[in-house]
Amino acid sequence: MTLLQESASDDAAAIRRSRDDPEYFAAVFDRHAVAVHRYLARRVGTGHADDLLGQTFLLAFEQRSRYDPDRADARPWLYGIATNLLRRHRRDEARLLRALAEPAPCDPTEQIAARVDASGMSRRLAAALGRLTRADRDTLLLFAWAELSYEEISRALAIPTGTVRSRLHRARAQVRAALNLGDDDE
Amino acid sequence: MSDLDLLRAFRTDVAPPTQAVLDDVRHALVNRAVAPAPRRRPRLRLALVTGTAVALILGGVAVHDATAPRTPLPSGPVPAPVTAADRLILAAALAASDADPVPGPGQYRLVRTHGWNEVGTTRDDGSLLTYRREFTTETWIPADDSHVWYLRHTFGPGTRFDSPADERYVTANRPPENGSTVLQGPGGMFDENSAPPAPGWDRPTGPWLAALPRAPRALLDLTLARVGPGVVKGTSPDSRALGQLASLLDTGLVPADLRATFFRAAALLTDVRVTENQAGLDGRTGVAVGVPPAGDLRQEFLFDPASGEYLGQRRVRVADGTVYASQATTVTLSGAPGF
Numbered sequence: 001m002t003l004l005q006e007s008a009s010d011d012a013a014a015i016r017r018s019r020d021d022p023e024y025f026a027a028v029f030d031r032h033a034v035a036v037h038r039y040l041a042r043r044v045g046t047g048h049a050d051d052l053l054g055q056t057f058l059l060a061f062e063q064r065s066r067y068d069p070d071r072a073d074a075r076p077w078l079y080g081i082a083t084n085l086l087r088r089h090r091r092d093e094a095r096l097l098r099a100l101a102e103p104a105p106c107d108p109t110e111q112i113a114a115r116v117d118a119s120g121m122s123r124r125l126a127a128a129l130g131r132l133t134r135a136d137r138d139t140l141l142l143f144a145w146a147e148l149s150y151e152e153i154s155r156a157l158a159i160p161t162g163t164v165r166s167r168l169h170r171a172r173a174q175v176r177a178a179l180n181l182g183d184d185d186e
Numbered sequence: 187m188s189d190l191d192l193l194r195a196f197r198t199d200v201a202p203p204t205q206a207v208l209d210d211v212r213h214a215l216v217n218r219a220v221a222p223a224p225r226r227r228p229r230l231r232l233a234l235v236t237g238t239a240v241a242l243i244l245g246g247v248a249v250h251d252a253t254a255p256r257t258p259l260p261s262g263p264v265p266a267p268v269t270a271a272d273r274l275i276l277a278a279a280l281a282a283s284d285a286d287p288v289p290g291p292g293q294y295r296l297v298r299t300h301g302w303n304e305v306g307t308t309r310d311d312g313s314l315l316t317y318r319r320e321f322t323t324e325t326w327i328p329a330d331d332s333h334v335w336y337l338r339h340t341f342g343p344g345t346r347f348d349s350p351a352d353e354r355y356v357t358a359n360r361p362p363e364n365g366s367t368v369l370q371g372p373g374g375m376f377d378e379n380s381a382p383p384a385p386g387w388d389r390p391t392g393p394w395l396a397a398l399p400r401a402p403r404a405l406l407d408l409t410l411a412r413v414g415p416g417v418v419k420g421t422s423p424d425s426r427a428l429g430q431l432a433s434l435l436d437t438g439l440v441p442a443d444l445r446a447t448f449f450r451a452a453a454l455l456t457d458v459r460v461t462e463n464q465a466g467l468d469g470r471t472g473v474a475v476g477v478p479p480a481g482d483l484r485q486e487f488l489f490d491p492a493s494g495e496y497l498g499q500r501r502v503r504v505a506d507g508t509v510y511a512s513q514a515t516t517v518t519l520s521g522a523p524g525f
């Protein structure tokens with residue numbers, strides 16, 4: 001296996017090598033940039049996501065000496081940094097969710113549709129997400145959008161797994177109630 | 187359809203990053219990576235075409251295309267810089283996840299502060315002459331903080347003067363005396379002849395610190411109330427608040443969760459900004475943040491962005507960026523002092 005192949009084989013190897021040879025860190029960026037950007041864009045819109053993407057990876061680069069080499073997958077670490085940076089965009093996220101929760105004022109067909117179809121469901125979903133606490137929303141969206149496991153969310157947010165479980169349970173219950181859905185089926 | 191299905195389908199229509207954005211960020215990252223050794227040529231083995239990387243991510247295949255040509259780095263604008271507030275908030279998250287060192291049996295927490303303080307003396311004509319003196323303060327705090335603490339304050343040996351004339355005057359007329367003073371007392375009360383002051387900003391005990399608010403805005407408001415309004419001796423309320431937070435951190439007594447709140451409170455200061463990305467302090471390097479000063483000196487607060495560790499504080503001359511006064515704080519575990 002060449003150095004290059006090793007750097008691509010897992011994040012820990014690339015990050016470990018980047019401590020002596022910082023350019024290796026670009027491999028981590030190339031592997032995760034699009035997915036992290038997508039998560040950020042879903043949270044606060046593409047404009048903010050463009051800035052936050054750079055900030056996330058520059059900060060990760062600075063903190064690479066603290067990366068646990070036993071963790072092959074850097075996603076929890078990167079999403080943890082991204083989530084912390086999102087704290088400063090709570091108002092932007094709230095504004096976005098409010099906008100998504102409201103029907104377009106000049107489009108009567110939209111308003112009719114809102115009562116029955118998926119776009120109406122989306123609005124209720126946006127409103128429900130907006131009502132969650134920041135901590136619960138972070139946890140729920142790391143699970144649903146970033147596709148992190150309980151254990152990975154626990155590492156990303158530096159909280160116990162039990163707290164992840166309880167936050168998810170609470171957040172999902174609130175969302176289900178807002179959508180008039182039944183009990184947990186997953 | 188479950189709530190999770192609906193959630194996963196929600197906002198899937200966001201636009202992916204443009205190639206220009208990816209290139210800009212990657213460019214900034216590679217520049218940062220090679221910054222310590224700018225003459226080194228970029229290495230081909232890291233030459234990934236971002237499009238290839240995207241395809242690999244989408245396909246879930248962890249294979250690296252070593253033959254891909256390097257994407258030319260653009261010369262366009264780099265992404266928005268990371269703000270001081272972002273850095274502080276991230277440091278707060280790191281600080282909060284750090285465990286405070288816990289002394290074992292017979293061990294002490296040793297808080298060492300080393301730096302340069304402004305001292306003053308009067309000339310024969312009554313005018314004030316100020317200069318800086320080196321100092322070191324070491325405090326040994328027992329596991330049970332009601333037990334005996336030890337403190338050693340060392341003056342000198344260094345001095346820094348604004349002018350050779352000042353140095354000549356002090357050396358000839360008011361030579362500073364160097365040496366150490368050792369004190370001890372239960373619960374950190376080193377003066378047995380007077381009643382201890384009430385716990386507070388000047389005597390931050392564990393219970394007093396525990397009662398401070400963990401909400402950043404509430405803590406900042408409390409700190410601003412403590413330092414008072416208006417410009418005082420060339421300092422703004424915000425710069426005094428930053429200094430006050432730093433001074434409490436200098437005691438080494440602030441627990442991890444409250445340290446995080448301090449960082450988050452500092453992030454709320456108006457116009458807080460990064461003043462130096464690689465600021466050196468007593469052999470360590472960190473990020474310095476400060477607020478625009480009302481006078482000649484800017485109060486700054488330094489932390490390690492990789493660990494969230496508080497490093498110390500300093501005051502910097504606005505005119506030329508030189509460090510006027512500084513102090514660096516470390517907290518380690520130690521045995522009993524040998525005196």
